[in-house]
Amino acid sequence: MATQRRTGGDISVTAASHIVLVIWSFIVIVPFAWALVASTKTTREIFGDPWSLPADPQWQNFESAWDNNVGEYLLNSVIVVSGGVVLTMLLGSMVAYVLARYPFPGNRFIFYLFASGMMFPVFLALVPLFFVVKSLGMLSTYHGLILVYTAYSLPFTVFFMHAFFRTLPTSVAEAAVIDGASHSNVFFWVMLPMAKPGLLSIAIFNILGQWNQFVLPQFLSPDKPLLTQAVASLLSNQRYRADWGTVFAFLAIAMIPVIVAYLAFYRQVQSGLTSGTLK
Amino acid sequence: MQHGKYRFIVGFLVAPLALYAVFVISPFVQTFYYSFTNWTGISPEFDYVGFDNFEFLWKDDLFREAFFNNLVLLIGLPVFTVLLALLFAFLLNVGGTGAGVRGITGNGFYKLAFFMPQVLSVPVIAVIWSVIFSPESEGLANSFLGWLGLGPYDWLASPDMALYCVLWVLVWGSVGFYLVLFNAAMSSVPRDIFEAAFIDGASRLSTFVRVTMPLLWDTIQTSWVYLAILALDAYALVFVMTIGPGGPDNSTQVMALRIAQEGFQNGKAGYASAMGVVLFFLTLIIAAVLLRATRRERIEY
Numbered sequence: 239m240a241t242q243r244r245t246g247g248d249i250s251v252t253a254a255s256h257i258v259l260v261i262w263s264f265i266v267i268v269p270f271a272w273a274l275v276a277s278t279k280t281t282r283e284i285f286g287d288p289w290s291l292p293a294d295p296q297w298q299n300f301e302s303a304w305d306n307n308v309g310e311y312l313l314n315s316v317i318v319v320s321g322g323v324v325l326t327m328l329l330g331s332m333v334a335y336v337l338a339r340y341p342f343p344g345n346r347f348i349f350y351l352f353a354s355g356m357m358f359p360v361f362l363a364l365v366p367l368f369f370v371v372k373s374l375g376m377l378s379t380y381h382g383l384i385l386v387y388t389a390y391s392l393p394f395t396v397f398f399m400h401a402f403f404r405t406l407p408t409s410v411a412e413a414a415v416i417d418g419a420s421h422s423n424v425f426f427w428v429m430l431p432m433a434k435p436g437l438l439s440i441a442i443f444n445i446l447g448q449w450n451q452f453v454l455p456q457f458l459s460p461d462k463p464l465l466t467q468a469v470a471s472l473l474s475n476q477r478y479r480a481d482w483g484t485v486f487a488f489l490a491i492a493m494i495p496v497i498v499a500y501l502a503f504y505r506q507v508q509s510g511l512t513s514g515t516l517k
Numbered sequence: 518m519q520h521g522k523y524r525f526i527v528g529f530l531v532a533p534l535a536l537y538a539v540f541v542i543s544p545f546v547q548t549f550y551y552s553f554t555n556w557t558g559i560s561p562e563f564d565y566v567g568f569d570n571f572e573f574l575w576k577d578d579l580f581r582e583a584f585f586n587n588l589v590l591l592i593g594l595p596v597f598t599v600l601l602a603l604l605f606a607f608l609l610n611v612g613g614t615g616a617g618v619r620g621i622t623g624n625g626f627y628k629l630a631f632f633m634p635q636v637l638s639v640p641v642i643a644v645i646w647s648v649i650f651s652p653e654s655e656g657l658a659n660s661f662l663g664w665l666g667l668g669p670y671d672w673l674a675s676p677d678m679a680l681y682c683v684l685w686v687l688v689w690g691s692v693g694f695y696l697v698l699f700n701a702a703m704s705s706v707p708r709d710i711f712e713a714a715f716i717d718g719a720s721r722l723s724t725f726v727r728v729t730m731p732l733l734w735d736t737i738q739t740s741w742v743y744l745a746i747l748a749l750d751a752y753a754l755v756f757v758m759t760i761g762p763g764g765p766d767n768s769t770q771v772m773a774l775r776i777a778q779e780g781f782q783n784g785k786a787g788y789a790s791a792m793g794v795v796l797f798f799l800t801l802i803i804a805a806v807l808l809r810a811t812r813r814e815r816i817e818y
Contacts, residue, residue, distance in 0.1 A: 255612030366547035389540035450638035
């Protein structure tokens with residue numbers, strides 16, 4: 239198609255496309271950038287002069303956020319999410335593998351039991367869930383939250399890993415069985431390593447999902463708040479204290495690790511989060 | 518090996534199934550059970566009250582208000598998110614200059630930027646936007662619109678605007694995710710199809726409507742269901758961002774917030790469970806209706 243050349247119309251379409259896309263980029267980025275800059279400003283600067291940079295960076299905002307226990311909340315979140323993701327991936331892929339590879343009576347029923355859990359929002363059963371956790375003595379405990387996070391992450395993990403295990407070739411596993419490997423050895427030493435790409439994307443999905451979980455800990459862990467709960471209560475607390483520099487420093491501490499991780503791994507994050515939905 | 522098979526299957530299923538039964542299935546089943554009682558959630562005693570909770574719910578003005586607010590989100594969120602995401606995905610894929618049809622330069626940067634709200638937690642986003650929407654003329658949103666000669670507006674403090682602020686933040690946070698989703702689906706469409714349409718003299722717009730949209734129909738359908746379920750929730754955003762929460766004047770009440778308030782603050786666990794049951798059937802109906810209404814012939818390419 240040597241006759242096709244750049245035309246004026248073509249270039250103006252491209253220019254218009256860029257203008258639209260740049261405007262939306264600003265709409266997305268400005269709120270985050272503004273919040274990060276505000277973490278180094280005084281309250282007076284944040285509201286009096288919202289678009290300017292700080293005259294004098296107020297690093298003590300971060301000290302005062304630290305004094306408000308942000309470190310403790312961060313640690314609580316790290317402990318719960320690490321435990322939750324490891325347990326979710328282990329149990330989720332065990333279920334998915336058995337359902338994908340072993341026909342037995344009730345197989346489809348168990349699969350749909352898990353898959354249907356994806357559709358219903360958690361708050362629908364929130365009141366009874368609270369009393370279940372309470373009666374087990376697991377309110378405001380790490381292990382309680384880890385178990386609940388895992389239970390609510392299973393539907394998606396099972397559904398996705400089920401589809402993934404089905405795409406893997408059966409020949410390697412059959413060869414291992416002929417060599418005398420047990421069913422569970424085949425799973426742990428043959429199938430899991432082969433499923434690494436699927437495990438990775440679904441692990442990213444679960445890390446982000448559990449890190450950002452708010453409804454479950456809000457009701458199930460009132461005395462041991464996680465980072466999202468602490469962030470959520472910033473407004474109601476600070477409305478009286480009116481120390482907005484500290485509020486934004488607190489937010490910045492919550493945002494920066496996630497943004498850094500996102501920028502470092504964004505291809506994996508994007509494909510991990512969207513591949514789950516497409517299946 | 519065969520005799521060990523069932524032991525293996527049971528061994529692998531028992532722990533996950535037990536966990537799932539205790540924390541997911543049993544609370545859902547209990548929701549149905551408690552919806553027929555007057556349980557307070559505090560005392561261990563309660564009576565069976567038949568359909569009283571549901572009758573009461575039918576006449577509950579506050580719940581009705583919450584229902585209609587959810588309805589606004591249920592319509593607004595999928596429509597705006599899907600349209601914006603489709604538009605951006607189209608611009609990224611065929612907005613480029615050069616021979617034939619090609620993607621725009623800076624494609625990667627745009628995807629990186631647009632997707633960002635998806636990785637941050639709802640409370641973080643809610644806090645930032647509620648400060649941006651501060652009603653003073655020095656608030657970020659007001660000072661920006663001030664340059665254009667508009668405002669100042671009361672945003673979240675105004676009963677007429679607050680729900681639309683919530684809708685805006687939901688759309689703002691979702692567009693990037695669906696853009697990446699649509700973009701992935703669009704990239705898997707062979708470029709020849711666009712080129713052929715182009716050579717046949719189709720404009721970019723008609724290529725979009727006649728060629729791209731039908732090819733993406735499956736993905737759009739799935740997105741529609743996901744966004745509808747998201748709109749039925751909206752709890753975290755409303756809880757953190759709005760005055761009250763749910764205000765001003767209950768203008769941002771949503772059903773999920775009613776469940777939390779009745780079940781935990783007002784000591785009406787039975788009544789809150791009835792709301793949960795209503796929501797359960799609403800979710801089922803909406804998913805079924807959406808999947809039916811949007812069903813089309815599947816296109817292979």
